[in-house]
Amino acid sequence: MALPFTIVIPTYNEAGGIERLLRSLADLFATHGLDGEVIVVDDNSPDGTGAIVDRLAAELPVRALHRPGKLGLSSGVIAGWKAARPQSQALGAMDADFSHDIAALPKMVAALESGAYGLAVGSRYVPGGGISNWPKRRIVTSRVACLLARPLSAVKDVTSGFFLVKRDAIEGVELDPIGFKIGLEVIAKGHYGKAVEIPYVFTDRVVGESKLNEKEIVNYLKQLGKLYAARLLPHGRSA
Template structure:
């Protein structure tokens, strides 16, 4: 271990950031475990509790420790686990940053091994439950295990790390400082940093994950729904054009349903095929605009909606012309004169106009320079 400690000292001292909310009973236990770590392994580590206005005696518990290397920061704005970690890293004084939970599910004794992995060339190191040697408490239960595995699987296109859901990790301050557009939603800050910092060399140190003894878990259904929202943001960051196109196509498919419904209604009311096709296009353009503004290009929805709608119609004009012209041509020159031919021609016209619509709206109406920062 002496050789390992020598290498650890190269990049120490360390700042350990612990986000908290109503963790008064656990705070003294965390302080004691870190104190033992400092004395046994000789780590120069500060301990920072980032508290979201618990008002439960957490501040007093930290002050009672009497250690000058322990402090607590009470946060009054933008409360939440991930923002607390980011604020903690920005408040940290040391060149190596470590994040861990306050419920002692993460063993502080693994920090020296994680820091050693950083000194060995890793960009980011995770305390992992799912690598050989890692484990969880036996009473986790099937559904909790399944929830964790599904969440990991959903993140697989973003990283090959086996446990990206872990809240126990270490990185260098200089790497954190180059993170782009940090805006995590929910509690999966490690995944946010892996993606936004562009980490490719990620190490995983096996840990035993222990269930909390004091307090209540903060993992609610609401937090899990936030994780889905967070994943969407990260997919858009990593695979921007592909994700915008996919969302545009999904909205476009809803527009097809609207188009076909209006086409059927107009035909039932006795409209000519040409008028029915035109009516379906017009109504679907309105529905597509509303959905694309709300979901696909949500970053630009703070703009004037009337101006955007005019731009949307203008940018989609070529697609609409292609759609209408191809549909009419197929009805009059290619397909037999049957009712089903009208639907076939309309669907083929929609497909042909879709690409024109996407390019015009992605790079003209909702282009990225409209983002409000």
């Protein structure tokens, strides 16, 4: 039997592509016999993304969670997981802009289903993975970001926003809702046993705009500081 899972897509101004993505996911679930639920967490996008998802909820395995304003990517994913249907045994995240190749998703589900892994990470940085059209500046930023987190995990693509984790691996784990990198929180703090990286080629968005800005880079450094402090300071203390 297929492993029931919930995948959360945080959105802010993704009206240009969200319908195509949700239809593609529904087709993928049907083709591969996946028992997936999609929750779109929309932060009152001025471009009407939330209303598009509400309309599609009548015909696709998707529902929208509406928040009153732009509250951040990671906190959106966590809010979506809290709203996941009870039968979902795995929780995941992906972006709304087609950067994450949905063809990797059935492999991620299969990895968890096999029982060998508690976490499957869509990865740009293992053989077969890559980045197709990012500007050099973004590639360097991403590489440095991963390097800075190296001591925290053996996972190569530690800043990936595309992953699926067993629900019980993060139950009771305090995930910091700061910034963009919810994947790093899960990778650094989850009790998932073994992780596997599933290669995919990241493709930069062709519709809409990136929401990554300097503030999110500072948030990432703060997040790293907290994770290192939690590892290095005596038990029970944090920075």
